[in-house]
Amino acid sequence: MRPYFFFSYARRDHLAGGAFVDQFFTDLRDELARIEPEAGPGELAYRDTERLRIGDDWERQLSRMLGASRTMVALYSPAYFASPYCGKEWTAFDHRTRRHEEQTGESVPALIPVLWEPPPEDLPAEVRRIQYIQYDFGAEYATGGLRHLLRTDPQGTAYRKVVRVIAERIREAASWRVAELRDLDLGQVEGCFPVEEVAPVAVRSSLVRLFVAAGRAGDPPGAVGGAGAVNGERFPAQRSEADSVRTDRAAVGGGLPNGGPGGPDGPYQGGWYGPHPRDWAPYHPPRLPSLAVQAQQVITRAGHSTSLETVGPDLADALDRARENNEVSVLLVDPWAAGAEPFRQALRDFDRQNHPVTAVLLPDSTDDPPAGPARARLWEGVREVFARTWLHRSGPEPLFRIHIRRERFERELLSTVTVAQNRLLDQLDDDPVAARAQFGLGPDPRPMPGLTIPAWPPVPPEPPVSPGQSVPRPGNAPGPGAGAGAGAGAAPGPRGALREETVPLTNRAPSEGEADR
Numbered sequence: 001m002r003p004y005f006f007f008s009y010a011r012r013d014h015l016a017g018g019a020f021v022d023q024f025f026t027d028l029r030d031e032l033a034r035i036e037p038e039a040g041p042g043e044l045a046y047r048d049t050e051r052l053r054i055g056d057d058w059e060r061q062l063s064r065m066l067g068a069s070r071t072m073v074a075l076y077s078p079a080y081f082a083s084p085y086c087g088k089e090w091t092a093f094d095h096r097t098r099r100h101e102e103q104t105g106e107s108v109p110a111l112i113p114v115l116w117e118p119p120p121e122d123l124p125a126e127v128r129r130i131q132y133i134q135y136d137f138g139a140e141y142a143t144g145g146l147r148h149l150l151r152t153d154p155q156g157t158a159y160r161k162v163v164r165v166i167a168e169r170i171r172e173a174a175s176w177r178v179a180e181l182r183d184l185d186l187g188q189v190e191g192c193f194p195v196e197e198v199a200p201v202a203v204r205s206s207l208v209r210l211f212v213a214a215g216r217a218g219d220p221p222g223a224v225g226g227a228g229a230v231n232g233e234r235f236p237a238q239r240s241e242a243d244s245v246r247t248d249r250a251a252v253g254g255g256l257p258n259g260g261p262g263g264p265d266g267p268y269q270g271g272w273y274g275p276h277p278r279d280w281a282p283y284h285p286p287r288l289p290s291l292a293v294q295a296q297q298v299i300t301r302a303g304h305s306t307s308l309e310t311v312g313p314d315l316a317d318a319l320d321r322a323r324e325n326n327e328v329s330v331l332l333v334d335p336w337a338a339g340a341e342p343f344r345q346a347l348r349d350f351d352r353q354n355h356p357v358t359a360v361l362l363p364d365s366t367d368d369p370p371a372g373p374a375r376a377r378l379w380e381g382v383r384e385v386f387a388r389t390w391l392h393r394s395g396p397e398p399l400f401r402i403h404i405r406r407e408r409f410e411r412e413l414l415s416t417v418t419v420a421q422n423r424l425l426d427q428l429d430d431d432p433v434a435a436r437a438q439f440g441l442g443p444d445p446r447p448m449p450g451l452t453i454p455a456w457p458p459v460p461p462e463p464p465v466s467p468g469q470s471v472p473r474p475g476n477a478p479g480p481g482a483g484a485g486a487g488a489g490a491a492p493g494p495r496g497a498l499r500e501e502t503v504p505l506t507n508r509a510p511s512e513g514e515a516d517r
Helices: 011-035 058-068 084-104 139-144 146-152 157-174 241-253 291-301 315-324 344-352 373-385 406-427 432-438
Strands: 005-008 071-076 111-115 207-213 305-310 328-333 358-363 400-404
Touching: 005 011, 005 084, 011 071, 011 146, 011 157, 011 291, 058 084, 071 084, 071 157, 084 111, 111 157, 139 146, 139 157, 146 157, 207 291, 207 315, 291 305, 291 328, 291 406, 315 328, 315 344, 328 344, 328 406, 344 373, 358 406, 400 406
Parallel strands: 005 071, 071 111, 207 305, 207 328, 328 358, 358 400
Antiparallel strands: none
16 A cells, blocks of 8 residues: 555654644645545555554554555654654655655655644754745744634635645645655665754643533523514523424425414524523534534644533622633533523623623524514514623624634634633733743744745746756755745644543554654
């Protein structure tokens, strides 16, 4: 088997932000599968954590797969260049590409760097000769790396472009079929780095505290109703899967008994409910897990731990304690429950106070009324409860967000968590390094050498080719200057149980010797 790419990364980067590393690997493999549909699942990529099993000789298997893989994707970062074993992998694959060129005359850009975090300035000459910045990836990528894009906008346009271009580069380079190196022994390879030893950063995932304000099935009419509820509107009974089927049929064929769309008790119910507020599911068809558990899964995949509580009279005190512990909070609020007890007073108290690192999300339910008097009454009630916070819903990077539909929920949630954490970091200016370490981050990203000029440099034009002169293949033309990233070459061109815990970062414990990757 000859995988399309070998995934080379520093274990220290995975310990500091495993969810981000995992997401990039999965997204890259999936994108490659999309553009190369004939490749089998096991042929797309090799990554040690997915293939090694108990009893395997890990160094022999890594050697065999690195010698056979068609390309290598290397995650450049300070930790990568401080890892002796990453140095062995990089040096061995670079030797493969040079050996192929000597034997065939073909220079193949099969070693594909990805800028994970800005690397050290004093990179080895062997590394500097391969281009690792692609200018059309944007300034954020060049100065902060792919990890920064994942943290700030995990499914944004900039991140998706990097994934797409890297997948296309893998497919292009893989078509050249770089000759295998069957006798490769990584244990005998002398790597060209570490550059310098980097002290490991003490990392613990941040805790994101989730609070839910939503009703329960079986609450009597008027006990918990929509914000601004009027006579005739009542809280729905719990629905079963069979009820959901009847709802679908009623949408086509007429009324639905016992409430729901077209029923005699009013057409709008706010979603699907269970015996506890955490069971609330505002979107149709009702999805499992509930919205609160889905939020935990999303946040946990982003590398954090979560706790889940119900909004109660002590909400303000709980948010203050979270802030004192350098934790951010998110309120998931059912608009139909916001204006009635037991939540109304607690949410009003929240609105009157200052909680700068707490986000509030109010989803639209699939059963919510369309534009008209009923919908206006619902959201007027919400506005009355959040009288002050409502004014900040359209500011830059708001933490109060309303009308969140199903397809936007995960992105809006991660966005608000990121904004809240950034605001918390801004306030912790007495020890910024320790503050960033708490969220699994290293020091502030340094501008890369040659990129500190005021204006973003244009892509340099192609040099003219004289008659008879051979045209260099992409990735092998000498660069216009020295320094990190100056030479031309291969372009590279930041969910879960209800208890508070973090997701395991690997499927197995690294063996002795492998742990220093």
